[in-house]
Amino acid sequence: MRNFITSITLILLLISCDNAGKKTEENVKQESKVSSTTKKEESIKDDKTYLCKINGEDWYYDRSSTMITKRNRNKDSLNYRLLFIKEKDAQSGKKTLSLIIDANSLKLSSLSFKAEIKNNEGKPIYASYLYTKTSENEAVTEDFNFVVKDNIISGSGSATGKIVGNKFTLMEDKIDPEKYLLAKVTDFQMKDIKIEDPQAQLKELFNK
Numbered sequence: 001m002r003n004f005i006t007s008i009t010l011i012l013l014l015i016s017c018d019n020a021g022k023k024t025e026e027n028v029k030q031e032s033k034v035s036s037t038t039k040k041e042e043s044i045k046d047d048k049t050y051l052c053k054i055n056g057e058d059w060y061y062d063r064s065s066t067m068i069t070k071r072n073r074n075k076d077s078l079n080y081r082l083l084f085i086k087e088k089d090a091q092s093g094k095k096t097l098s099l100i101i102d103a104n105s106l107k108l109s110s111l112s113f114k115a116e117i118k119n120n121e122g123k124p125i126y127a128s129y130l131y132t133k134t135s136e137n138e139a140v141t142e143d144f145n146f147v148v149k150d151n152i153i154s155g156s157g158s159a160t161g162k163i164v165g166n167k168f169t170l171m172e173d174k175i176d177p178e179k180y181l182l183a184k185v186t187d188f189q190m191k192d193i194k195i196e197d198p199q200a201q202l203k204e205l206f207n208k
Contacts, residue, residue: 048061054114054184061086062085066193080100080153083097101146107133108133110131112164121174128163141160155190160185
């Protein structure tokens with residue numbers, strides 16, 4: 001009888017050890033999977049440049065472009081138009097964020113961007129938002145500072161944009177216009193963006 005009990009005890013110990021080993025292997029696999037996913041996300045971000053937060057979420061871009069445009073025929077009425085492009089990825093299509101800056105006062109004239117929201121069915125979608133200095137909504141504000149030196153522009157700040165579209169078109173797209181009326185760009189950090197060949201751009205503008 002004693003031998004039987006001893007045998008049962010040994011069998012239970014072996015089963016327990018085997019299960020513990022399997023759990024350890026599973027834990028290692030899960031940790032490895034999490035680690036590889038984290039490394040993949042980090043490597044993706046390493047290829048991009050941080051620009052700002054949109055509604056609290058970090059926003060990175062792949063490339064940028066700059067243009068000099070004119071507000072009217074006056075030679076002194078010029079704008080810097082900057083476009084930041086986030087290429088397509090597995091989760092979403094190509095996204096852009098653009099700014100128009102008064103070249104004389106270095107004040108922000110407009111800012112357009114897309115923010116991820118949820119429609120009435122709970123499905124994530126991207127809606128367009130716009131800040132303009134002529135907005136009649138008091139909540140649509142900005143606090144930006146820009147510096148231009150040797151055709152290099154840098155800037156920082158924050159702004160609030162209003163959703164693009166009227167109430168009826170938004171409702172057709174199943175978007176609650178009151179819930180998602182505003183979106184915020186914060187912690188904006190634009191560093192050393194080159195204004196490409198400004199003299200050539202100006203020559204082309206005023207020879208038209």
